[in-house]
Amino acid sequence: MNHSRRKAIKTGGGLLALLLSAGILKPGEALAQADAFSMKTLAEALRAVGAQNPAASNAIVFKAPAIAENGAVVPVAVESKLPGTESITLLVEKNPTPLVASFVIPAGTTGSISTRVKMGQTSDVYALVKAEGKFYMAKQEIKITLGGCGG
Amino acid sequence: MADPMRIRATARDGAVNVKVLMSHEMETGQRKDASGKLVPAHYIRSVTATHQGKTVLTAQWGPAVSKNPYLEFDFKGGQKGDKVVVTWEDNKGEKRSDEGVIN
Numbered sequence: 001m002n003h004s005r006r007k008a009i010k011t012g013g014g015l016l017a018l019l020l021s022a023g024i025l026k027p028g029e030a031l032a033q034a035d036a037f038s039m040k041t042l043a044e045a046l047r048a049v050g051a052q053n054p055a056a057s058n059a060i061v062f063k064a065p066a067i068a069e070n071g072a073v074v075p076v077a078v079e080s081k082l083p084g085t086e087s088i089t090l091l092v093e094k095n096p097t098p099l100v101a102s103f104v105i106p107a108g109t110t111g112s113i114s115t116r117v118k119m120g121q122t123s124d125v126y127a128l129v130k131a132e133g134k135f136y137m138a139k140q141e142i143k144i145t146l147g148g149c150g151g
Numbered sequence: 152m153a154d155p156m157r158i159r160a161t162a163r164d165g166a167v168n169v170k171v172l173m174s175h176e177m178e179t180g181q182r183k184d185a186s187g188k189l190v191p192a193h194y195i196r197s198v199t200a201t202h203q204g205k206t207v208l209t210a211q212w213g214p215a216v217s218k219n220p221y222l223e224f225d226f227k228g229g230q231k232g233d234k235v236v237v238t239w240e241d242n243k244g245e246k247r248s249d250e251g252v253i254n
Contacts, residue, residue, distance in 0.1 A: 037211075072218065075221075096181060097213060099215075100213055100215040101212045101216050102212075103208060103224075104209040106205075106206055106207060108207065108226055109207050109208055109227070110224065110225040112224065112225060113223070114223035114224075115217075115220065115221055115222050115223070116216070116217035116220065116221045117215055118177075118214075118216070
């Protein structure tokens, strides 16, 4: 298990170097993304995406069930009413890697996103919104009856 | 080659609502098969949606997005009959691009 994991990390690094050298990704951007998705705690993931101490906001609306029967498919919708919303990021605190997905919202696109995520266990789910260069966050607890990770 | 995406784009109230259903395993890399070996991670890593050549949404995903991912968003400036193109790329470099017509 450890062996294959190391190998995967190595290959990942090689791919990253390739993308960097090809100029497809800007160094900062590429590192931030690869790192952020592998972070094991919420605080680390937030730091990796550059959001330290995001302000709690009531202008971020969650549409998600309070109890989800199947953790493999949890519908989550987030609507940001903050002006100048640039990105919406979803994080599940108790997943092995909390960062789930990050959406970049260009001007002209509404700050609302719906998708479906996996959750290993009952956890707080966070929506991190970047608007006009600042980070805001809202959370909701979703209870899981049947886990969706591992198995 | 992965199965085609299902894309539904609907114009309403001056905006276009886009619903996309992708066909992908979204394997986390943490699950074991019957013989106890880890199933290698295989998941969509990036998604891009464009309208008339202009990007209307990009997304970076980790393996915790559900199998056969669903995505819904709205953008302004689309007309009936225009095309919305959605492209994904997974962690193995596989790509798929499909288009839907706004109605």
